[in-house]
Every structure is written in C-alpha cells, then in structure tokens.
C-alpha cells in the first residue's frame with residue numbers, strides 16, 4: 395500500500411504507451427529523488443501498458459480520449475474536473491500522444507512539462523514521435539541527439555525548453571539502438587527536471 399503523503403505536490407502523469415517514463419517517475423519518488431506524489435495517471439489508450447504499471451503501484455488512473463468529446467471545451471471540462479478532484483498541482487506528459495485541451499493548458503501554464511527524445515527545436519512537432527524522430531536524426535547524419543524537457547503550450551513540442559542532455563549517435567546505430575540509448579537518459583533526467591520545476595528553479 396502506497397503511503398498517502400498529503401503535503402507533497404501532486405502530479406498527474408499522462409501516457410499513451412508503455413509508460414517507462416512513468417515508471418522512472420514512480421521509482422524516483424520511491425528513491426527520494428522526486429519529492430512529489432503521483433496522484434493520477436491519465437492514458438489516452440485503454441490498452442496502454444503504462445496503465446498496468448499504475449494499477450500495480452495502486453495509482454489512481456483514468457482513460458481520457460479527447461476525440462470522444464464533441465468539442466475541445468467539453469474534453470477540457472471533463473479533464474479539469476478530474477484534475478481538480480485530485481488536487482493536481484503539476485502535469486507530466488510521458489509519451490502522451492494528443493494535444494491537451496486548451497483550458498487545461500491555460501490553467502496549468504508553467505506547470506506542465508513534456509519529455510521529447512531529441513534536441514528540440516529540431517525533430518519536433520506533429521508526427522515527430524517514436525521511431526520517426528530517430529530515423530530523421532540518422533537520415534540527417536547528426537553526430538548527436540538527446541533529450542529535451544520543455545514546458546507545454548498549445549502547440550506540439552513548442553514550449554520553453556527547460557533542460558537538454560546530449561546523447562551520442564554511433565555510426566552503427568539503428569533507430570532502435572539510438573532510441574534505447576536516449577530512453578535511458580530520459581529515465582534519469584525527467585524526474586530531476588520535474589523536481590527542479592517544483593523547486594521553482596525555472597522562474
């Protein structure tokens with residue numbers, strides 16, 4: 395049973411897939427690297443592997459598909475209600491594949507972050523996710539790629555860059571090997587940047 399830590403900032407993690415970054419955030423809380431409570435997991439897919447992680451860790455979780463709503467406003471109203479109900483302070487996107495409703499972005503401005511597996515502003519934007527990112531890096535012949543953590547606004551991968559870490563591209567890399575090297579860094583890096591945001595270090 396996870397102990398309720400009511401004095402901690404409350405974080406909602408948004409996922410669409412395997413949720414390895416969600417797991418890294420959970421592990422960072424357990425290790426005392428991230429002083430927060432992961433109070434909610436929101437998944438855009440019912441079958442996302444990350445939902446099983448949430449269940450296993452006894453973290454409250456919901457499925458939220460923005461396309462099921464007639465308008466962005468209605469989707470936003472539902473989501474805000476869910477976030478308010480759990481007194482969520484911060485939102486961490488971790489492989490979430492949709493845009494957040496505008497009202498959510500507005501209310502949580504400066505308190506929503508995303509992790510992207512490349513050095514933004516290169517290789518970002520709509521359609522630049524998963525293997526597409528790494529294939530583009532390899533095709534361009536870049537000698538390095540990396541991880542970007544940025545604030546989220548209403549445009550994909552567009553908000554203020556908070557931190558970046560570089561990762562070397564090896565000559566024999568495939569999209570898979572490069573993705574794996576970068577993902578390892580994401581897991582180490584993302585919880586630490588979230589903690590710095592909570593600390594107020596990015597004013």
Ligand code: GRF
Nearest residue numbers: 411412413414415489509511
């Ligand atoms: C990560 O590479 C992240 O940078 C990107 O989506 C991927 C999510 O992976 N935004 P996981 O679901 O956390 O394993």
